[in-house]
Amino acid sequence: MRLGKTDLEVNKNGFGALPIQRRNEKDSIEILKKAYDNGINFYDTARFYTDSEEKLGKAFEDVRENIYIATKTGMETAEEFWSDLETSLKNLRTDYVDLYQFHNISFVPKAEDDLYKAMLEAKQEGLIKHIGITTHKITHAHEALDSGLYETLQYPFSYLSGDEELKLIEKCKSLDIGFIAMKAMGGGLIKNSKASFAYINQFSNVLPIWGIQKLEELDEFLSYDSNTLLNDELKSAIEQDKKELGDNFCRGCGYCMPCPEEINISLCARMSLWIRRFPTEPNLDERTQEIMNHTLDCVECYECVDRCPYELDIPELLKENYEDYQNVLSGKTKV
Numbered sequence: 001m002r003l004g005k006t007d008l009e010v011n012k013n014g015f016g017a018l019p020i021q022r023r024n025e026k027d028s029i030e031i032l033k034k035a036y037d038n039g040i041n042f043y044d045t046a047r048f049y050t051d052s053e054e055k056l057g058k059a060f061e062d063v064r065e066n067i068y069i070a071t072k073t074g075m076e077t078a079e080e081f082w083s084d085l086e087t088s089l090k091n092l093r094t095d096y097v098d099l100y101q102f103h104n105i106s107f108v109p110k111a112e113d114d115l116y117k118a119m120l121e122a123k124q125e126g127l128i129k130h131i132g133i134t135t136h137k138i139t140h141a142h143e144a145l146d147s148g149l150y151e152t153l154q155y156p157f158s159y160l161s162g163d164e165e166l167k168l169i170e171k172c173k174s175l176d177i178g179f180i181a182m183k184a185m186g187g188g189l190i191k192n193s194k195a196s197f198a199y200i201n202q203f204s205n206v207l208p209i210w211g212i213q214k215l216e217e218l219d220e221f222l223s224y225d226s227n228t229l230l231n232d233e234l235k236s237a238i239e240q241d242k243k244e245l246g247d248n249f250c251r252g253c254g255y256c257m258p259c260p261e262e263i264n265i266s267l268c269a270r271m272s273l274w275i276r277r278f279p280t281e282p283n284l285d286e287r288t289q290e291i292m293n294h295t296l297d298c299v300e301c302y303e304c305v306d307r308c309p310y311e312l313d314i315p316e317l318l319k320e321n322y323e324d325y326q327n328v329l330s331g332k333t334k335v
């Protein structure tokens with residue numbers, strides 16, 4: 001597929017390189033090389049993902065020109081921007097980045113801002129080929145699209161997303177801006193990779209970047225291609241998933257944070273789902289119990305509710321999840 005006005009021709013499976021920071025170097029390089037050997041040519045990483053850039057650099061130094069590398073900076077001053085870019089180029093063992101993105105920063109840089117000027121200068125110098133932005137905020141997403149300054153938008157999108165995201169995709173299409181879908185597996189809540197792929201495959205301008213950390217996960221995505229379409233079976237799996245999750249569930253997008261009481265809302269407000277959809281044990285460890293206990297400090301200020309695009313009653317959701325969690329811990333509720 002063509003990634004909007006960047007004109008990058010990318011494989012419909014993009015590689016999200018956040019999770020490989022959890023694997024050792026040897027295993028990570030094995031996964032990356034296998035992805036490359038099987039046609040994946042778009043790799044998304046970030047300065048924030050610890051050693052992910054270095055692993056990409058080591059895996060792809062000798063085939064650099066055959067792939068596209070996207071990375072990101074979360075820095076908000078021009079000086080820090082240049083320092084980040086220099087580090088990324090060094091880590092990635094290259095002299096250019098195909099797509100450089102502002103990483104979920106607190107504002108949308110405009111043409112008159114020194115930060116954007118630095119981005120533009122880097123492009124003029126050939127250090128970066130294209131300019132993009134990533135955000136979790138719908139208002140920032142629209143602001144970036146309306147500015148006309150960005151060639152790609154990276155935003156959370158999966159089959160659990162709603163109308164707002166669909167409108168955003170349409171808008172990107174009409175503006176010829178590439179849409180990169182992060183959290184395409186619903187931030188971990190979706191287990192059906194085939195349904196995810198087929199759903200996103202319907203959108204010609206959307207590139208999912210699957211967060212891959214195991215060879216088996218890679219193999220799953222490699223087994224899908226443009227002929228993997230949404231059939232009745234997959235549609236009903238999606239419907240079933242949506243029904244199970246209902247409307248009133250936390251998508252883990254994090255728009256509502258930070259909480260002044262430092263409650264980990266995006267984890268705690270969906271704990272009941274986690275412990276039912278994934279192995280329960282790790283979610284019952286001491287550290288997670290502490291995080292859940294911290295929800296009792298909610299002062300019901302409702303700051304988070306104002307920021308939640310799904311209009312969830314977060315304090316209530318936290319209470320429900322806490323109670324359910326305690327019942328699971330004590331054995332009163334079986335999962």
Ligand code: SF4
Nearest residue numbers: 259298299301302304
């Ligand atoms: S309502 Fe509770 S969870 Fe939400 S921001 Fe306030 S203290 Fe944090």
Ligand code: SF4
Nearest residue numbers: 250251253254256308
């Ligand atoms: S409560 Fe709302 S804003 Fe916060 S993580 Fe969940 S869905 Fe996102």
